Amino acid sequence: MLMENTLELLDITDSNIKITRFSAESVNGEKRNVIEARTDIVEEGHTLSHQLKRSVLHMAREGITATGIARICHCSPSSVIRIIDEAVELKSRVARLPENLCLDEFRSVNRTMSFICCDAEVSHDIVAILENRSTKTIREHFMNRYTNLERAAVKSVVVDLNAQYIKFIKALFPNARIIIDRFHIVQLVGRALGNARISLIKKMNDCHCREYKILKAHWRLFHKDSADLETASLNTLPPAVVSGG
Numbered sequence: 001m002l003m004e005n006t007l008e009l010l011d012i013t014d015s016n017i018k019i020t021r022f023s024a025e026s027v028n029g030e031k032r033n034v035i036e037a038r039t040d041i042v043e044e045g046h047t048l049s050h051q052l053k054r055s056v057l058h059m060a061r062e063g064i065t066a067t068g069i070a071r072i073c074h075c076s077p078s079s080v081i082r083i084i085d086e087a088v089e090l091k092s093r094v095a096r097l098p099e100n101l102c103l104d105e106f107r108s109v110n111r112t113m114s115f116i117c118c119d120a121e122v123s124h125d126i127v128a129i130l131e132n133r134s135t136k137t138i139r140e141h142f143m144n145r146y147t148n149l150e151r152a153a154v155k156s157v158v159v160d161l162n163a164q165y166i167k168f169i170k171a172l173f174p175n176a177r178i179i180i181d182r183f184h185i186v187q188l189v190g191r192a193l194g195n196a197r198i199s200l201i202k203k204m205n206d207c208h209c210r211e212y213k214i215l216k217a218h219w220r221l222f223h224k225d226s227a228d229l230e231t232a233s234l235n236t237l238p239p240a241v242v243s244g245g
Helices: 052-061 066-073 078-088 136-147 148-152 163-172 180-205 210-217 221-224 241-245
Strands: 002-010 017-026 032-036 099-108 113-119 126-130 156-159 178-179
Touching: 052 066, 052 078, 066 078, 126 136, 136 163, 156 163, 163 178, 178 180, 180 210, 180 221, 210 221
Parallel strands: 099 156, 156 178
Antiparallel strands: 002 017, 017 032, 099 113, 113 126
């Protein structure tokens, strides 16, 4: 008895690929053999063509999300992630640990936060990317892959204001100086200045006065660099407004 089953695959070029499988049963129906037609377009045992996989990798390099690639290529997001994982070989460790490191986190798949470590110098080469930012995962990664001598050679570690990193940096890199990224310092000062401005606005009873309109509408001036301000026509607020009286 000979049966035929046809499976159609869609390539990125909208051309249909057909794989024909022939199933043969013995007379008594106990034994069954499957013979599958082969082609160079698709790897044996796979259903996605080589051209489609190359297109997935190309779009991934362009920064398109896995969901967007899956929608374009008519496949599942998990297939896109699997293709990328098979093509990208992540190194377990770098040959030489940089003297200056930068630690940070980023939002990855399923809205989870992942950990990234890179060279703080001009190259910004990736040192490690971990699936989560837990202290246990980060400590085990560096302690299992780098000797005490290698970790002691690190001179500085740049981090944000996350207290979690500061706790274990000295244990991993005993001779490193902890440097807070100036971007986060400026961001913190900017938020404090904004909160002070809003608090001052709420204390003002007259919402039509000139001082209220300046604080409300021209908030960007308070975040501007003093070197970029025009001093030719400098106007100052009354002391009562500045002090909140």
